[in-house]
Every structure is written in structure tokens, then in C-alpha cells.
Amino acid sequence: GDLTNCQGDFTDMSGDFTDCQGDFTDCQGDFTDCQGDFTDMSGDFTDCQGDFTDCQGDFNGCSGDFTDCQGDFTFMQGDFTDCSGDFGDCYGDFGDCSGDFTDCQGDFTHVEGDFTDVSGDVTGCSGDFGPIEGDCSAIGGDVTGIEGDVTGCSGDVTDCTGDFGPVGGDVTSFEGDVGAPPADGFDDFVTAPVFEMPPAETMDPFDSSNPDFASVESTAARAEANDPAGDPAGSALGDALGDAPEVGPAPVDAADAAIGATLDSATDQSTGPAGEAAPVDPAAGAEAFVDPTLDEVDPAADDDGGGLA
Numbered sequence: 288g289d290l291t292n293c294q295g296d297f298t299d300m301s302g303d304f305t306d307c308q309g310d311f312t313d314c315q316g317d318f319t320d321c322q323g324d325f326t327d328m329s330g331d332f333t334d335c336q337g338d339f340t341d342c343q344g345d346f347n348g349c350s351g352d353f354t355d356c357q358g359d360f361t362f363m364q365g366d367f368t369d370c371s372g373d374f375g376d377c378y379g380d381f382g383d384c385s386g387d388f389t390d391c392q393g394d395f396t397h398v399e400g401d402f403t404d405v406s407g408d409v410t411g412c413s414g415d416f417g418p419i420e421g422d423c424s425a426i427g428g429d430v431t432g433i434e435g436d437v438t439g440c441s442g443d444v445t446d447c448t449g450d451f452g453p454v455g456g457d458v459t460s461f462e463g464d465v466g467a468p469p470a471d472g473f474d475d476f477v478t479a480p481v482f483e484m485p486p487a488e489t490m491d492p493f494d495s496s497n498p499d500f501a502s503v504e505s506t507a508a509r510a511e512a513n514d515p516a517g518d519p520a521g522s523a524l525g526d527a528l529g530d531a532p533e534v535g536p537a538p539v540d541a542a543d544a545a546i547g548a549t550l551d552s553a554t555d556q557s558t559g560p561a562g563e564a565a566p567v568d569p570a571a572g573a574e575a576f577v578d579p580t581l582d583e584v585d586p587a588a589d590d591d592g593g594g595l596a
Contacts, residue, residue, distance in 0.1 A: 499505055
């Protein structure tokens with residue numbers, strides 16, 4: 288029948304609303320046991336509550352607050368522009384739903400469908416939007432609690448803010464500013480303090496008069512410190528004293544030997560082999576060994592004129 292002029296409490300009502308029509312503006316009550324087609328229904332659902340699991344139909348003419356409503360909206364369709372409330376307990380396929388969801392809130396974890404015709408501020412919405420696809424250009428608001436796979440989503444998300452951390456999927460078709468932080472996202476700039484290095488610790492002067500300088504412990508410590516770098520002087524001394532490993536004779540190259548012999552013969556300016564030296568006569572006088580011309584120098588000519596008589 289026509290429920291246009293019906294009003295009152297629907298708390299204890301149940302049954303099939305398939306052939307019902309009318310205005311629900313002044314209706315209120317619990318729809319937990321209600322079922323049927325809401326295609327020709329219209330009115331304000333502000334005071335209605337209950338489970339809409341078995342309900343279906345067109346919500347184009349419906350409006351109101353769905354805060355206390357719950358159930359499966361898979362077969363629901365229509366314009367939800369004038370609907371508001373908490374959709375936390377609602378689930379199903381919202382593919383045929385459209386309208387402004389600005390005043391809607393709740394957990395959309397089990398909501399799925401094409402949100403191409405959905406618009407509004409989803410600041411109060413949270414949950415897993417995994418199966419959602421369509422054009423999200425008209426959607427704005429804080430999506431901090433929203434997560435899921437947005438592979439099929441596209442559109443301008445310039446007005447969206449919040450934490451996109453749990454989002455996965457292909458966001459190639461997204462456009463808009465998703466990198467700019469909010470105006471109050473940063474505190475005032477604080478200049479870093481000046482870091483000053485403390486003065487280096489002064490080293491004690493080298494004191495060889497210290498009685499511990501020549502101790503066994505100090506000597507061993509110095510030797511251990513010098514071992515990694517090695518001791519060139521000690522190494523050379525060890526080689527000189529025979530600590531160096533034995534080295535075999537250098538191999539002789541026939542070509543090098545021939546070149547050396549040629550150079551030796553080229554530097555020999557004599558016309559022939561040198562003869563044997565004459566035997567020395569011990570009885571010979573000094574004239575045999577001293578050049579006579581060396582004795583022709585005038586001793587007076589060798590005087591330097593020092594004034595000695």
C-alpha cells in the first residue's frame with residue numbers, strides 16, 4: 288500500500304516491503320526484521336535504525352541519518368546525497384550508489400563497488416577500500432584511516448590529505464598534489480647550534496730519565512708499537528750481518544757476454560798485447576827510477592818570500 292501518510296514507530300514491524308511505497312519522512316523505528324524493495328520508498332530515515340541486510344531498492348528519494356543502521360547494501364542503489372550518518376556497520380556493493388558522502392562516516396572495510404559517481408568529504412571514513420574502483424576526482428578529505436588496493440582508482444586527489452601508508456596497487460592514473468605537506472605540518476625552523484671541538488689533550492714531554500723508560504715492559508711496548516711499521520735500519524743491519532737470504536748466481540746471457548767483450552776491446556788503445564815487465568835491479572841507482580829533469584829545479588825559485596833567512 289501507500290505509506291505516504293504513515294508515521295510512527297516501526298520498531299516492532301517486520302515483513303516484506305516489496306510492494307510498499309510512500310513517504311518515510313516522519314517514520315522511525317527498528318528495521319532489523321524488515322525486508323523488501325525500497326524502490327518506490329522516499330522520506331527521511333533520520334530516526335530509523337536496524338539491520339537492512341534483506342532490504343533492496345532505490346534510495347534516490349531517501350534521506351536521513353544512517354548512524355544506527357546496519358546491514359548489507361549490496362542491492363541498494365540510488366542517490367545518497369541527502370544521507371548521512373555512521374556507515375560503520377554497513378557493508379556490501381556500493382557500485383550503484385551515488386551522491387555526496389560528505390557527512391558519512393564509519394568503517395568501510397567491507398564496502399566495495401564503483402565510486403565513480405561518489406563525491407564528498409571522506410574525512411570520517413576509515414577501513415579497507417581495497418575493492419574500490421572508479422573516478423575519485425570528486426572525493427576529498429582526510430584519508431588517514433583508509434587503506435587497501437587502489438589499482439582501479441583514478442582521478443584528482445589534490446584535496447585529499449592524511450596517511451597513504453597502507454595503500455597498495457597501481458596509482459598510475461592518479462593526479463594531483465600528493466606530496467605537499469599541510470600548512471601546519473612543520474614546526475618553526477630551529478638553527479642548529481655551533482659545535483666547538485674541545486682542546487686536544489696535551490702530551491707529556493719525552494722523558495728518557497724516567498726510571499721506567501728502560502724497563503722490560505716499556506721496551507716491549509715500544510717494540511710492539513714499532514713492529515707493524517718495521518725497522519728499516521734494523522733490516523739493513525740484518526742484511527749486512529748475513530741475515531739476508533742467499534741469492535743464486537745471476538744467469539749469463541751469451542749475447543750480453545759478446546757485447547761486453549766487444550766494448551772491452553774497443554776501450555783498449557794499445558796496438559798489441561802488453562809485454563812482460565822487466566825485472567827490477569835492486570842494485571841500480573836512484574837515477575834508474577827518478578827522472579833527471581826533476582832535479583833541475585832551482586830551489587831559490589821555490590821560495591815563497593816569507594822573509595825567513
